[in-house]
Amino acid sequence: MSYRNFPMVPRVVFGRGSFDQLDEILAPRRNGPGVLFLVDRVFQDQPLADRLPRREGDRVVFVDVTEEPKTDYVDRLRDEARTAMGTPDAVVGIGGGSTLDLAKAVSLMLTNPGSSADYQGWDLIRKPGVWKAGIPTLSGTGAEVSRTAVLTGPVKKLGLNSDHTVFDQVVLDPDLIRDVPATQRFYTGMDCYIHCVESLQGTFINAFSRAYGEKALELCREVFLGPHTDEADEKLMMASWFGGMSIAYSQVGVCHALSYGLSYVLGIHHGVGNCIAFDQLDAYYPEGVAEFRRMMDCQGVEIPRGVTRGMDEAAMEKMIDTALGLAPLWENALGPGWRQRMPRERVRALYERM
Numbered sequence: 001m002s003y004r005n006f007p008m009v010p011r012v013v014f015g016r017g018s019f020d021q022l023d024e025i026l027a028p029r030r031n032g033p034g035v036l037f038l039v040d041r042v043f044q045d046q047p048l049a050d051r052l053p054r055r056e057g058d059r060v061v062f063v064d065v066t067e068e069p070k071t072d073y074v075d076r077l078r079d080e081a082r083t084a085m086g087t088p089d090a091v092v093g094i095g096g097g098s099t100l101d102l103a104k105a106v107s108l109m110l111t112n113p114g115s116s117a118d119y120q121g122w123d124l125i126r127k128p129g130v131w132k133a134g135i136p137t138l139s140g141t142g143a144e145v146s147r148t149a150v151l152t153g154p155v156k157k158l159g160l161n162s163d164h165t166v167f168d169q170v171v172l173d174p175d176l177i178r179d180v181p182a183t184q185r186f187y188t189g190m191d192c193y194i195h196c197v198e199s200l201q202g203t204f205i206n207a208f209s210r211a212y213g214e215k216a217l218e219l220c221r222e223v224f225l226g227p228h229t230d231e232a233d234e235k236l237m238m239a240s241w242f243g244g245m246s247i248a249y250s251q252v253g254v255c256h257a258l259s260y261g262l263s264y265v266l267g268i269h270h271g272v273g274n275c276i277a278f279d280q281l282d283a284y285y286p287e288g289v290a291e292f293r294r295m296m297d298c299q300g301v302e303i304p305r306g307v308t309r310g311m312d313e314a315a316m317e318k319m320i321d322t323a324l325g326l327a328p329l330w331e332n333a334l335g336p337g338w339r340q341r342m343p344r345e346r347v348r349a350l351y352e353r354m
């Protein structure tokens with residue numbers, strides 16, 4: 001038996017207003033052309049954009065995450081940065097999971113040749129990327145701690161999974177998530193909640209994952225079964241971190257497999273796709289789904305319905321293929337005999353209800 005030896009984020013700052021330490025954090029990195037900041041476009045013309053510690057030579061790109069990150073967008077951001085500044089001293093991603101994944105992927109593609117689509121998979125990245133920092137402005141995905149950067153490519157939605165993908169530095173400033181609209185906060189927060197349910201109820205569970213998963217679940221309950229307070233933002237930020245740590249050593253399950261299909265074929269964002277799928281999974285995660293519905297009521301959030309209505313047959317088949325292609329997720333959820341327990345017709349029936 002060989003156990004996975006996985007890397008963790010080596011440096012992290014936590015605290016309100018810690019964003020303003022970024023200048024100090026970047027100072028030792030500044031020995032070349034400048035820093036590349038990739039910032040969610042939602043912050044363009046917002047006060048946060050004025051607080052970026054910009055120095056001469058730095059490049060700020062406000063990234064578009066209307067669609068989840070695609071390999072050709074990563075390649076373009078890389079090419080434009082290279083033309084404008086050569087190899088930057090550092091790459092800093094500021095935003096939700098999409099922006100954090102873009103920053104990780106651009107950092108890696110500045111040092112590894114070719115297209116990011118060539119590296120969708122496990123341990124295909126050969127060289128460390130440019131030094132990179134991640135600063136979440138939305139909490140739940142765990143992208144700030146994970147060893148993957150999820151990308152949609154020409155043939156699949158699959159991450160750049162590698163030891164080199166992990167951020168060198170993370171800044172957790174709960175002030176940055178304070179103004180997230182309630183619906184988005186819920187969708188992304190539920191990503192964390194579902195990571196925990198799927199990890200804790202999976203067959204791959206072990207004491208390492210349980211320790212992080214149980215704590216994250218407890219924090220999610222405090223956050224989503226109560227009012228939105230400053231303290232809740234701090235807890236949500238830590239829940240996301242712990243939820244990400246939990247799945248690092250286990251795996252997600254049925255909900256994520258189905259959500260990937262919704263995302264690949266219909267372009268539905270990860271967080272909302274998870275909520276749409278989870279709402280149909282009483283048979284697999286009865287207590288988790290019941291509690292999820294209580295959280296939804298408490299937060300006054302509704303999830304889209306009827307998203308697969310009127311879908312053509314080819315698209316439905318593609319969605320089923322995408323979901324069933326994620327073997328480790330099914331094996332974690334249902335055990336080694338998962339193929340018998342999850343025939344195509346059952347996946348189709350679940351999708352048809354969404």
Ligand code: NAD
Nearest residue numbers: 042068096097098137138141143146148150180188270271
């Ligand atoms: P997101 O990054 O896609 O952003 C969702 C929306 O929220 C966008 O419109 C964005 O502009 C907006 N937004 C971000 N911060 C905001 C703020 N402070 N105030 C107001 N609006 C804000 O959302 P997400 O749910 O954080 O990330 C989903 C992405 O993360 C998907 O692409 C998914 O594939 C990826 N993901 C990655 C991992 C990983 O381990 N790398 C894990 C899970 C999900």
Ligand code: ZN
Nearest residue numbers: 141191195256
């Ligand atoms: Zn997720």
